[in-house]
Amino acid sequence: MHDHLPDGADRTVISAHYAEIALKGKNRHVFLLRLRNNMTSQLRGEPVIAVNHIESRLLLRLGDPAAALRAAAKLQRVPGIQNLSLAASVARTGDDAADLVRAGEIAAATTRREAGDTRTFKVDTRRSDRTFPVPSPRISAQLGAAIVAATALPVDLHTPEFTVHVLVMKREILIFAQKLPGCGGLPVGSSGRVTVLLSGGIDSPVAAWMMMRRGCRPEFVHFYPGRGIAEADSAKIERLVAVLAGYAPQPLVLHLVPSYPYETRAVGTIEDAYDMVLFRRYMFKTAVRFARRENCQAVIAGDSVGQVASQTLPNLAAITPDIRLPILRPLIGMDKLEITAMSRRIGAYDISIEPHRDCCSIRSPRPVLNARPAKLLELSEEIGLDDAVEEALQTSTKLRIGPDGRVDPGPAA
Numbered sequence: 001m002h003d004h005l006p007d008g009a010d011r012t013v014i015s016a017h018y019a020e021i022a023l024k025g026k027n028r029h030v031f032l033l034r035l036r037n038n039m040t041s042q043l044r045g046e047p048v049i050a051v052n053h054i055e056s057r058l059l060l061r062l063g064d065p066a067a068a069l070r071a072a073a074k075l076q077r078v079p080g081i082q083n084l085s086l087a088a089s090v091a092r093t094g095d096d097a098a099d100l101v102r103a104g105e106i107a108a109a110t111t112r113r114e115a116g117d118t119r120t121f122k123v124d125t126r127r128s129d130r131t132f133p134v135p136s137p138r139i140s141a142q143l144g145a146a147i148v149a150a151t152a153l154p155v156d157l158h159t160p161e162f163t164v165h166v167l168v169m170k171r172e173i174l175i176f177a178q179k180l181p182g183c184g185g186l187p188v189g190s191s192g193r194v195t196v197l198l199s200g201g202i203d204s205p206v207a208a209w210m211m212m213r214r215g216c217r218p219e220f221v222h223f224y225p226g227r228g229i230a231e232a233d234s235a236k237i238e239r240l241v242a243v244l245a246g247y248a249p250q251p252l253v254l255h256l257v258p259s260y261p262y263e264t265r266a267v268g269t270i271e272d273a274y275d276m277v278l279f280r281r282y283m284f285k286t287a288v289r290f291a292r293r294e295n296c297q298a299v300i301a302g303d304s305v306g307q308v309a310s311q312t313l314p315n316l317a318a319i320t321p322d323i324r325l326p327i328l329r330p331l332i333g334m335d336k337l338e339i340t341a342m343s344r345r346i347g348a349y350d351i352s353i354e355p356h357r358d359c360c361s362i363r364s365p366r367p368v369l370n371a372r373p374a375k376l377l378e379l380s381e382e383i384g385l386d387d388a389v390e391e392a393l394q395t396s397t398k399l400r401i402g403p404d405g406r407v408d409p410g411p412a413a
């Protein structure tokens with residue numbers, strides 16, 4: 001693919017194309033600034049010389065051609081970028097006609113290498129330097145002719161299978177074609193913060209990722225079976241957070257919370273059928289407290305209707321009748337195959353399927369299917385659920401996790 005761009009061309013420019021941000025109105029620049037910052041954070045340690053915004057793209061120039069492929073792979077993990085291309089650059093010499101001939105050679109070589117078995121193509125030209133004397137359609141026609149001469153590929157201006165992009169700038173002409181897919185969506189941080197209920201399963205990391213792709217910065221709350229942090233078997237959870245942190249501009253917060261404050265009050269009092277739903281109420285109520293404390297504007301869960309007995313529509317309604325903060329469930333209408341495919345795509349799947357002792361797996365597997373909200377409120381009173389939530393907050397442990405695992409506490413971000 002891109003490991004052998006045409007000889008002689010400079011190969012240090014990456015063109016990053018955003019899609020959805022382009023639809024934003026007068027606050028588009030806020031999103032763009034966020035995207036630029038997130039890109040720069042993701043490329044920490046790479047030789048980035050400049051980032052410029054030109055013609056609905058962000059152009060990155062790197063100091064070392066060998067870094068371009070690696071940098072592009074990193075940018076594929078930055079939400080907000082729709083796709084990326086490695087561009088070949090032809091320096092402008094002052095002799096425009098000669099420069100276009102050279103650009104034609106590069107365009108032809110790019111097509112030969114990257115068009116694969118596509119059957120038609122077109123050239124799409126934009127001049128960000130409006131003083132360039134040849135109009136864009138004529139540049140496209142000239143470079144198109146050079147490509148036809150070299151490859152015999154037919155032109156199709158309306159539905160081409162392969163498009164060669166040409167961008168004429170003050171000092172150079174960029175030529176790029178093949179696209180590496182990005183995450184799409186909006187840059188992390190542009191939509192505010194959310195508190196994610198993270199289990200060790202397949203679903204909740206995907207739910208978190210979907211919210212990240214909508215521009216949300218997640219904080220995680222995980223409940224472990226036990227009484228104190230020494231009993232928490234949290235390595236797997238931390239690794240899942242590390243995968244998600246790979247898509248974020250800074251380390252992410254994980255709160256580890258014991259299930260004990262609930263259990264010590266529920267055991268012997270709460271019948272099996274109601275234990276699971278009441279425990280879920282404990283998780284949600286605790287998550288809401290974290291959300292309020294950390295300025296998060298919603299709680300996210302990985303439920304999908306009917307997937308397990310605790311996720312029937314009546315149960316979803318009964319668990320949180322008194323919670324006013326929005327509870328968002330991005331997977332609610334997805335089926336398990338779709339969720340699993342997404343889990344693989346984001347790189348969480350192999351970790352998610354590792355065995356793990358979860359606090360839900362130790363509950364009775366036969367919850368009521370039709371819990372009544374009034375009954376749950378009654379049971380909450382009976383065991384002092386609010387005190388349990390208070391104790392949960394007191395006994396929780398806060399970690400910060402980056403793509404490589406735990407980072408020093410540092411100042412709370």
Ligand code: ATP
Nearest residue numbers: 197198199201202203204221222223301302303360
């Ligand atoms: P699976 O892939 O096994 O379905 P899951 O994460 O969806 O995993 P469920 O039992 O279906 O597990 O739980 C539904 C949702 O409740 C989860 O997606 C998650 O948001 C939340 N949840 C479950 N267990 C925990 C836990 N131990 N800590 C925090 N949140 C949890």
Ligand code: MG
Nearest residue numbers: 203302303307
């Ligand atoms: Mg599930």
